[in-house]
Structure formats: C-alpha cells, structure tokens
Amino acid sequence: MTADQGTKPDETEEPRAADGRVPGRRGQATRQKLLDCAADMLRTTSYRDLKVVDIAREAGTSPATFYQYFPDVESAILVLADEMVATGTEQFADLVTANTWKGRAGYEGAEALAAAMLSFWGQHQPVLRVIDLATDEGDPRFANIRIHLLNDLNNALSAAAKEQQKAGKGQPGIDSEAIAGVLVAMLAHVSAHRLGFELWGVRADDLQSTMARIVYWTVTGQKPPA
Amino acid sequence: MTADQGTKPDETEEPRAADGRVPGRRGQATRQKLLDCAADMLRTTSYRDLKVVDIAREAGTSPATFYQYFPDVESAILVLADEMVATGTEQFADLVTANTWKGRAGYEGAEALAAAMLSFWGQHQPVLRVIDLATDEGDPRFANIRIHLLNDLNNALSAAAKEQQKAGKGQPGIDSEAIAGVLVAMLAHVSAHRLGFELWGVRADDLQSTMARIVYWTVTGQKPPA
DNA sequence: AGCGTATCTGACGGCCCGTCAGGACGATGC
DNA sequence: GCATCGTCCTGACGGGCCGTCAGATACGCT
The missing domain is CATH 1.10.357 (Tetracycline Repressor; domain 2)
Incomplete structure (x- = not known):
C-alpha cells in the first residue's frame, strides 16, 4: 500500500528481511549472492549435506548473515524452487x-x-x-x-x-x-x-x-x- | 563351517556384534527388540527424525546399547529392508x-x-x-x-x-x-x-x-x- | 566531515551424536 | 550357597553443528 519508496522496482511480493525490516539495495545483493552460491553448491553437494556455514563461506560472508535473509537452508532452496x-x-x-x-x-x-x-x-x-x-x-x-x-x-x-x-x-x-x-x-x-x-x-x-x-x-x- | 552350536537354528549369515564378538542369546534378544521398536517407530515417525536415543528409550534401554549392535540408525533399517x-x-x-x-x-x-x-x-x-x-x-x-x-x-x-x-x-x-x-x-x-x-x-x-x-x-x- | 541507519560478524549456549570405562546380571563349578 | 568369570548394559563425556545476540563496520546523506 502507498508503495512509493524511490526507484525500487517493486519486486514480486515482499522480499522480507530477518528482523521484519525491508532489505535495501546492498542487502538484496548479498541475499542474491547467497542464493546463487546455494544453487551452485546444490549441483555438487547432496541437499542433506548442504550446511549453512558452507554456503556462507562460499559467498564470502558469515553464517549469521545467512540467517538474516533466510530462516533455514530449506527456505533458501524454496526461493530457488519458486523461481x-x-x-x-x-x-x-x-x-x-x-x-x-x-x-x-x-x-x-x-x-x-x-x-x-x-x-x-x-x-x-x-x-x-x-x-x-x-x-x-x-x-x-x-x-x-x-x-x-x-x-x-x-x-x-x-x-x-x-x-x-x-x-x-x-x-x-x-x-x-x-x-x-x-x-x-x-x-x-x-x-x-x-x-x-x-x-x-x-x-x-x-x-x-x-x-x-x-x-x-x-x-x-x-x-x-x- | 562345522556349525554345531547346540539348538541354534543357524541364522542367515553372522549376526556380528559391535566389538567383533558374536552376541549370545540375550544379546540377540535385545538386538531384535531394537529392530522391532525401530520398525514400529518408522510407522509414525519420519525416517530423518528417527533418533538413536528415541529407539533406545522405546526399547527400554540406553543409546549406548544400540551402538553395540548397529553402527548407526541406517544400518538397523538396512537389516529390516534385507528381511x-x-x-x-x-x-x-x-x-x-x-x-x-x-x-x-x-x-x-x-x-x-x-x-x-x-x-x-x-x-x-x-x-x-x-x-x-x-x-x-x-x-x-x-x-x-x-x-x-x-x-x-x-x-x-x-x-x-x-x-x-x-x-x-x-x-x-x-x-x-x-x-x-x-x-x-x-x-x-x-x-x-x-x-x-x-x-x-x-x-x-x-x-x-x-x-x-x-x-x-x-x-x-x-x-x-x- | 559528521551522524544515523543498514549491514555484517565473532562469540556463545544448546542439542544430539557416538564412545569409553566401569557396574550389573546370569551362568557355571564346587 | 557362593565365588568367579564372561556377557551385557549404562552414565557420563568430548565434539560438531545449529541458530542468536550484542557489538563493530560501512554506507548514504546533509
């Protein structure tokens, strides 16, 4: 409602953040990077062996950052699946x-x-x-x-x-x-x-x-x- | 070979124990009880949520006992599958x-x-x-x-x-x-x-x-x- | 440059796993 | 009956991964 937050291109639905806030430009970038890395690793690693720490390390960040954008690994994969x-x-x-x-x-x-x-x-x-x-x-x-x-x-x-x-x-x-x-x-x-x-x-x-x-x-x- | 161990009905293969020893009467009983409990719990619990501690508790024993007969949960289920x-x-x-x-x-x-x-x-x-x-x-x-x-x-x-x-x-x-x-x-x-x-x-x-x-x-x- | 906010991270408690040393139990010989 | 030995069981422990929080950092704006 009353969505006029600058040049934001109104992504599909709301890319909600961890603590309820709406993520900004940089936040969405790292979020996307985490998604890309997860998708990459899925190609070689079994889904059960896909640890949060590994995805974060691959994306050059820390595990805590991951949890700021996704409640768990499955939720991240769900986003990939939705796409x-x-x-x-x-x-x-x-x-x-x-x-x-x-x-x-x-x-x-x-x-x-x-x-x-x-x-x-x-x-x-x-x-x-x-x-x-x-x-x-x-x-x-x-x-x-x-x-x-x-x-x-x-x-x-x-x-x-x-x-x-x-x-x-x-x-x-x-x-x-x-x-x-x-x-x-x-x-x-x-x-x-x-x-x-x-x-x-x-x-x-x-x-x-x-x-x-x-x-x-x-x-x-x-x-x-x- | 030379299998004449009393009334033992010569089970299929060797029901090997944890530390290499061959389990006796009582051992095989608890082993079977663990298998039965695992099979029972599989009917209600998802395989991924089947914890060793739960099987052991259901069988009225301790987790350590489980590991004396099976290296892990999957090995136990493998026995069920083989049967x-x-x-x-x-x-x-x-x-x-x-x-x-x-x-x-x-x-x-x-x-x-x-x-x-x-x-x-x-x-x-x-x-x-x-x-x-x-x-x-x-x-x-x-x-x-x-x-x-x-x-x-x-x-x-x-x-x-x-x-x-x-x-x-x-x-x-x-x-x-x-x-x-x-x-x-x-x-x-x-x-x-x-x-x-x-x-x-x-x-x-x-x-x-x-x-x-x-x-x-x-x-x-x-x-x-x- | 200075400030507020968005973003990131090191460190922590908790849970479950698998192992080990030692205790309990039951059978056997006397 | 009881001593003894071998089989069987268990309480307690170290290790790994998970998810969270307070504090540090970097960016955007004036």
Missing part, C-alpha cells in the same frame, strides 16, 4: 491442451511432452531433486511447490483423457484422474532418474519414445503411428 | 515370466502384477519409504537393496517385451530395457504413493487397472480385452 516453477510451470499443460491427440500430429504432441519433461528435469535437476526429496520426506512447503508444478499438467491430461472417453476412445470405465495421476507420476519419475537410466545403459531417446507412446496410447487408446 | 526383500523379491518376476501375455489371461496377469505391487508397498510402506528416500539421497547401501528388489522384475519385463518384439508385437524399435525401466518406475512410484493418490480422491482400484492396462499394452501392443 524455477515460475519460469516453466505452464508449458507442460499447454503441450497437452494444444494437442489434437489425432494421428501422427497427436503422437508427436505426446513426444514433445516427454521431451519437454526430460529437458526441464535435466536443466533444473539439482532443485527438482530437492523438491522430490523434501516432498517425500513430508515437508509441506516443498509438496506445495511440487503440486504447483505438476497440477496443471495433471488437470490437462485428465481433461484430455475424459474427452477421449466421451468419444468412445481411451480407457473405458476408469477415473480420468487416475489415468492422469499415473501418467504424471511416470513422466516425472522417469525424467528425474534419466541419469540413472543412462548409467544403466538406457538411452534417453528410448525413454522419451517409450513415455510418449504410453502417454499417447493411454489417453487415446490408439496405437501410435509408425 | 523384507528376502521374503518377497521374486514374486513380481514370477508374475511376469509365468504370464502368457495372451488374451484375457494375459491381461489378468498384468492386473495381478499391479495388484501385487500395490499390496507389497502397502504392507511394507515404512521400510520401502526409507529405501526410496535414502536411495534418492545417494546412499549406495539402500540403492543396492532397491536394485535387488526390482532387478528381477525389470529383467523379466525386459525379456517379455523383447519376446513380443520378436513376434512382431509390442513396441517396435525400442530398447526393451527402456520399456522395462519405464514400466518398473511407474509401478514402483505409483505403488509408493498410493496413499497420496487416495488422499487426492483417486481410488486404488483405478490405479491398479490403469497400471495393468499400461503394462499389458506396452508389452504386447494389444488392447486389453473388455
């Missing part, structure tokens, strides 16, 4: 709703979805890894992030499946939410473990095709063309 | 290899597999939860357990898929290992999160049918009967 979700959450759902699910073009839409998932998980692997881990561990904050990320896709797939069912195609007599849930679970889990598959000798191309074919057939009940 | 795997690892693979993959009987075999997975994950939910978590976290000990649990199923599905491919059915031109990997990932992940699905309003029956249909179609390329 990531904000940049790419709706693209998956769009790939589903924009799909005609007919013939070759329909199958290629499924292939595009699988490719997008694999690519997204490849790019944001470290953060997504933490989201999955913390969610499975029962942390509701990360669970919400995960829902935000996958909910649109889930709804889109459910709608597509139901649409096909009405046309006498797809999987008869099965709750479309179950269909969507299983497909989303498959897509997310396989994408998250692509590296593991490759280490096991399975190529990403084959994963992508397999997932695309399963998605296409499960939604439409039609054999993928060629 | 679980030993009791039910091959049943999944058998359900695949025994399947003819033809007609209604073939589809019912797939349904039986999905049902078995859901049931197994329901029974052993707490321990399997830890296995998944620790594996994702990079713990190689739990990763090995997980491989032992799913490897036979993976190989069986891969063999079945390849068999169908040779007969001109199934998914043409795709590595059967990728097919098996995706299916196993789906089965395991959905089974692990059945409770979450149900909380979301999705019935286990629909999950089972969806998974069974996907498995059957992916392996055979045939539409499930009825």
